[in-house]
Amino acid sequence: MQKIITGFFLSFLFLLQATAQDTVDIQIMNLIREQGLKNSKIELFAHHLTDGSGPRLTNSPGYNRALQWLISISKEFNFSNPRKEAWGEFGKGWSNEYSALNMRTPYFEDIIAYPVPWTLGTTKPAMAEVALIDALDSASIDKLGANIKGKIVMVKPANRPLNFPFQPLAKRYGDSSLDHLPPTYMFARSEIEAFVPYLKAEYYTKLYLAKKGAVALLNSNRGSRDGTVFVQGATSYAKGYAATLPEMTMSIETAMRIARLIQNKQKVSLELNVNNRFYNDDLTGYNFVAEIPGTDPVLKNEVVMLGGHLDSWTGGTGATDNAAGCIVMMEAMRILNALPVKPKRTIRIALWGGEEQGLYGSFGYVKKHFGNPADMQLKPEQQKISAYYNLDNGTGKIRGIYAQGNEAVVPIFRNWLAPFTDLGANGGVTLSSTGSTDHVSFDAVGIPGFQFIQDPMEYETRTHHSNMDTYEHLSIPDLQQAAVIVAAFVYNTAMRTELMPRKPLPKAERFVFDFDFPL
Known part of the structure; x- marks a missing residue:
């Protein structure tokens, strides 16, 4: 009984502390909303990443066109240090x-x-x-x-x-189904271990x-x-x-x-x-990275990250998979950089290569900056990242977020979604996990990594990896809504007194997509 009472008291104390530091600044939320809905650049990002770049197969001309355009437009919007950053060897374009x-x-x-x-x-x-x-x-x-x-x-x-x-x-x-969404599909290690020999065969x-x-x-x-x-x-x-x-x-x-x-x-x-x-001149894989520098003398050394994967397949122009996520994250960065109040922590966007082959870009970045889950020998940067937010489920509006089993973030996220219920973000925060995209790379080394819940639209039925994955299948209003909510989450994370709550560190284990290919 004493353990139960103590546990309840600690949970209640944490809730009070979280509520105290996660009070939403409605004035800033309204500025984010106004900037995202009235001055949107979603169509600009959408056109150049789909029509302008073409298919973005990793290490292909289309992928490189997208990288160069992102660097160029980031300079126009005054993002700091936009660049392509190597994550390791990929292979031929x-x-x-x-x-x-x-x-x-x-x-x-x-x-x-x-x-x-x-x-x-x-x-x-x-x-x-x-x-x-x-x-x-x-x-x-x-x-x-x-x-x-x-x-x-x-x-x-x-x-x-x-x-x-x-x-x-x-x-x-x-609206009633969002808090209790079941876990979406996550690859088991046994499946990967069976699948790679299948590819070889x-x-x-x-x-x-x-x-x-x-x-x-x-x-x-x-x-x-x-x-x-x-x-x-x-x-x-x-x-x-x-x-x-x-x-x-x-x-x-x-x-x-x-x-x-x-x-x-x-x-x-x-x-x-x-x-x-085929393109053999440079076998290195690259991600796109840029920042909005933090302004607090102490907290500016901590980082909030957001991203999605930039690469695509070739039947269409990779609009919903996953130009949509990249468009939203770039627009969220633009919105935040336009605010009169600058973030305390540094905000960093990363758009990943090689996701379609096995989360290569994000996992390469995580190993380089934060540590390898195989041995959990973590690097100092791992302690300085507050959270990573990912978008990779098509063009649908954001309805909530997967908490990835992190109970402590649930009341925080509910509070952050509350100002946007009229936009369709109806407070859907599920403890369930979702997998098979880039937030998993961060979660594997104990960094809070989250994927937003999006309306399914026609993602799995028609556009995912298909010749129909083109600009015409993007919902511009949905992407505008998503950018507003992502900007709000990233801003609130950057302004918190403390880093986001973390789950216990996972045990040392080889990353599920970290396989030697070819075997």
């Missing part, structure tokens, strides 16, 4: 410079298809018959035997009807296919429909993994039609013409 795929027999038709990143192109237009394989494995390849030579090989799609979309592709959360299977004389490989994936094509993959950025053969991804509708024709004894031939380019 890649871009597609031309591609065309069409059916020539039994009739002509242009096909919606996209080259898979880091795959080979064709040296000249190639016309060949299509050969189906049941699966991408050596047994299926051997089953076809000599019939593979000179053929365009297509992995047979599952023979199933597509479900009609009786459920809407886009949706928002209801897949690579050598494609190499085997090329040695058997296949002209190219075609596939469809993830149950895409209505012309939406999900384009991702290939391991050939990594040292020791030379590209094997041309590979393209097409819509599921086209793949199923080709499969039906072949299964009904009709010959299908395709013409393929792809020009891809």
